[in-house]
Amino acid sequence: MSGAVIPDEAELRRRVGRLSLEQKIRLLTGEDFWALYAEPEVGLRRLVLSDGPAGVRGQSWDERDSSANVPSATALAATWDTGWVEAIGGLLAREARRKGVDVLLAPTVNLHRTPYAGRCFECFSEDPLLTARLGAAYVRGLQRSGVGATVKHFIGNDSETQRMTVDVRIDDRTLRELYLAPFEAIVREEGAWAVMAAYNGVNGSPMTQSPLLRDILHGEWGYDGLVMSDWTAAHATEAAAQAALDLAMPGPASLFGPWGDALLEAVWKGTVDEALIDDKVVRILRLAARVGALAHTLDPPGLPPAAPTLLPPGLSPDTPDSVAVAQELRAAAAAGFVLARTDGILPLPRSRPLDRSKPEGPHRRLRVAVIGPNAEVARTMGGGSATVFPPYTISPLDGLRAAGLHVTYAPGATSHLRAGEARAPWLLRPDRAVDPGTGAEIRFLSEAGELAGSELRDGATFMWLSGFASSGVTEPVARLEIRCVIRATVGGVYQLGVSGLGRYRLLVDGAEVFDATLTLRENADIAEALMRPPQQLAPVELAAGQSVDVVAEHHVDSSPFAGFATLVQLNLVSPHGSDDEEIAAAAALAAASDVAVVVVGTTAEVESEGFDRTTLALPGRQDELVRQVIAANPRTVAVVNSGAPVLLPWAQDAAAVLLSWFGGQEYGDALADVLLGDVEPGGRLPMTWPASEEGLPSTQPADGVLTYHEGLFIGYRAYDRDGREPLFPFGHGTGYTTWSHESITLDRAPDGRKWTGPGVAACVQVRNTGSRRGREVVQVYVSRPDSAVERPAKWLAGFATVDADPGETVTVGILIPERAFQHWAGQGWSTEPGSFVLAAGPSSASLPLTARVDLP
Ligand code: BGC
Secondary structure, eight states, rough: OOOOOOHHHHHHHHHHSSOOOOHHHTBBSSSSSSSSSSSSGBBOEEEEOOOEEEEEEOOOTTTSOOOOOOOOOHHHHHOOOHHHHHHHHHHHHHHHHTTOEEEEEEOOOOOOOTOOTGGGGGGGOSSSHHHHHHHHHHHHHHHHTTEEEEEETTTOOOOOOTTTEEEOOHHHIIIIISHHHHHHHHHHHHSEEEEESSSSSEEEEEEGGGGHHHIIIIIITTTOOOOEEEEOOOHHHHHHHTTOOBBBBBBTTTTSSSSSSSHHHHHHHSSHHHHHHHHHHHHHHHHHHHTTTTTSSSSSOOOOOGGGGOOOOOOOOTTTTHHHHHHHHHHHHHHHHHEEEEESOOOOOEEEEEEEOOOTTTTEEEEEEESSHHHHOOOSSSBBOOOOOOOOOOOHHHHHHHHHHHEEEEEEEEOOOSBBBOOOTEOOSSSSSSEEEOOOOEEOOOOTEEEEEEEEESSSEEEEESGGGGGGGSSSSOOEEEEEEEEEESHHHHHEEEEEEEEEEETTEEEEEEEEHHHHHHHHOOHHHSSSOEEEEEEEEEOOTTTTEEEEEEEEEGSTTTTTTTEEEEEEEOOOOOHHHHHHHHHHHHHHHSSSEEEOOOOOOTSBTTTTOOOOSTTHHHHHHHHHHHHSSSSSEEEEEEESSOOTTTGGGSEEEHHHHOOOTTHHHHHHHHHTHHHOOOOSSSBBBBBBSOOOOOOOOBBBBOOOOTTOOOOOHHHHHOOOSSSOOOOBOOSSEEEEEEEEEEEEESOTTTTTOOOOEEEEEEEEEESSEEEEEEEEEEEETTOOSOOOSSSSEEEEEEEOOOTTTEEEEEOGGGGEEEOOSSSSEEEEOOOEEEEEETTTTTEEEEEEEOOO
C-alpha cells in the first residue's frame, strides 16, 4: 500500500460539505478525455487516468510519447507466477509516475469465454481462479506503489460484437462462479481502488446503471472504491446516478456523458437525491487520497504536488528504454513462453561441427533460416485501447541476429490482410536533409487554410482523441496535411495509400492520385473504426533509389467520429513476389539451412478491441507456408506470435511448437534466449488451445441479446464434459527438463485466506528428473464424484511454481481455499457434504496424484 494518509469517512464528508451542488456534480464527469477536475477548495488536484494494460500510454496517442510495452495479459498469465505479475505491476506503477498518471485502466479480468473474443489477449485466462490470482497480483504491484488499478470491465464484457448495446444473459450460478469470481477476489483481497463498469448490459440493465453495482459490489463485497464508466458507456442521467456509478468518462459533460447540467436539474427536481451525489464525491476524494492527489489537510489550504514527484523512495524513474526495464521485460516475456511440443530439437546449439562425425572438431555458426512475416515485424501487443508506443521493439529476426547465429530471412507469406503501415526504410520525413529520419510532418490548417500548427512525427499512424490539444493545437482544425517522402529501395510497383474515415486526398509529387471518401461497415464499433479502418491504395511505379513527395490530406469534419477521434494512417506495400513465389523462396532457404525458425501470427487487424474474430485460422497463407517449410526441412521450429489461440493444423509435424504470445518490446531477445536455452520456456497454457472450431461458444448476439447458453462449461470445463480433445490442454507446457510428481498430502488449514475462511493445504512433492535446472507449475484441481449438483468434471483450485536443480526434490504448499469446494446455491454459497477429490499434476490433462477431502 502507498504511504498516503487516507482521511476517514467523516473527514471526506466534511470536505464534501464545503462544496456547492454545482461543484460536486462537476466532479462526477471527467474534465477531459483522461483527467478528473481539480477542486482546490477541498485540496483536490487534477487526477489523471490512462490505459492499460500493456503499458501506460499517458494522455496522448503519440508515438513520440513512448512507454514500456509489457507482455500481453495472456503472456503474463502463462507464467502462472503471481511474483512475475506483481513485479510487472510495479514496473507499470513506475511508468505511471514517470508519465504523471495516477490510475491505470487495468487489469482486464473478463474471462476467455471463447477464443473468438477480440480482446482475449488482454484478459488473463479462461479460468476464474487463475484470473483472480494473477489479477490480484497485478493490482498489488500497482497499488503498493500508490498507483490506482481499475479492474475492468464489470461485468459480462467477454466479447466485442455489439458490446455497446448488447444485453448479456448469464444465469446466477455462472455469474457467481465464473465471471464475478475474479472481481470478487480482487476487491476483497486487494481492495481495488477503482472498477470500470462495462458498456454492455447484464440480465436487462446496462452495467453503468446495474443493480449489481450496489447490491453485490458495495453491499456484499463491502467495496469502498470508485466505479467509473467505460468510455461513453453512461447514457441515462437518473438511472446511472441512482446506481452506484461514481464517475462518467470521458468528459467534459458538455460533450460526453449524461450528467453535468442534466444531473443538476434532476437533483433540483428531486428525482435524484443529493445524498447520492455526496456518496459519489466521497469515493472520488477517497481515490484521490489513495493516489496522493488530495491534500492531507485543508489548513493551510493547498494542492498536493502532481504525480511524478510522489515516487516513493526506492522507485527509480527508469525510462522505458533503460537497461533495467529491458532486462525485466525480457525475462518476463520468456517466463510466459509455452513450449507446447518438441521432439528434442530445442534448445538450439549456437554452432555445429564442420564434420558431424567429429563433434570435438572445428565448429561453424549454426545456419538458421528465419521465416515468416511476424519474424520481421512482430506483434508485441494487441490492438485497441491497450495500444502503447514502445521506445523500440525487438523482432525475432533482431533477437536471433543479436544472438550471433548465422541468420538469413525470408518473409514467406503475409499475415496482413490489408496494407500495413508505411515504415522504414521507405518512409522519410519530408525535408530532404541528409538524414531526415523515419516519419512525416503534420500540418494543422484552419478553415481559411491558415497554418494553425505543425509537427514532425516518427511514425505513420496519427490519432487524436477529442481535438488536437495533445499536439499543442487548440484552434479549430479543418484540414490535416501529412507530408512525407517515400524512397524506393528496389524498383517496381509500390502500393501507396491512406487508412481512416472520411475524405482523404493523396498526392504524389504534386499530382493527385486519389480523392476518396472512406466509409465503415454499418454499426461498426468505434474501436474497429480506429483499429481496422477502411483504406484506399493506389499503385505507384518507382525506380530503385527514387524518392517522391507524398501528401495525404484529410478533411476533419468528413469523419463521422470527428469530435471524438481523428485518424490518418499512411500505408505502403513494397514490391514483392506472389505468395507462391515467396513461399517457395522460404522453403528453399529452409532447405539450405541447419534449422528453420518460422514465426507465424496475427496482427492488430485480427486481434483487437472493437471486433471479434470470425475464424481462428492464421491470416493469409501462413499454414501453407509452415507446411512447405517443414517439408523442405523437418528441423523446423514453429513460433506462434498471437495473443490468443489460433488453429495450428500442422502442429504435430513441426519439430517444436513454441507459443510466444504478444511478448512486449523485448519479445525477440526473449525468444532468442529461449530458443538457445539460455532461459527456460517457463510458461503453461492459461487457456485451452483448440484443435478445431467445433463446439466453441459464439460471440454473436441474437436480437441484441447474447445468452451464455454454455453456463459453467467454458474452456477445459466444456472439453471435459463433451469428451473433446483439444490441440493442447489447459495448463499444458513442457520445458528443457523433466519432472516427476511424487506425492500429495493434505493438512486442513486452521485459518485459510481471509476472504474464504478455512481451506485445505495441499503439500505436493515434485522432483526434477532431468539434467538441467528448470521450472514446473504444479496444478491442483478439485472434482466431486457422485455430486447431487451439476458440476464440471474438475476445476482449478490452486497452483504453485517450482524451480529445482537436476535431481532436486521440492515440496510446495498450495492453499486450496474454502471457495473451491463451494457452489452458488441460489441465495448463497453452499458446500455439498461428502468427499471431494484433489488431483495434482503438471497440466489439466495429466494429474497423477490424488487425495480425498471429506467435508462435513
Ligand atoms: C475500453 C476500455 C478503455 C477505455 C479508455 C474503452 O473503449 O473498453 O478498456 O479503458 O476505452 O480507452
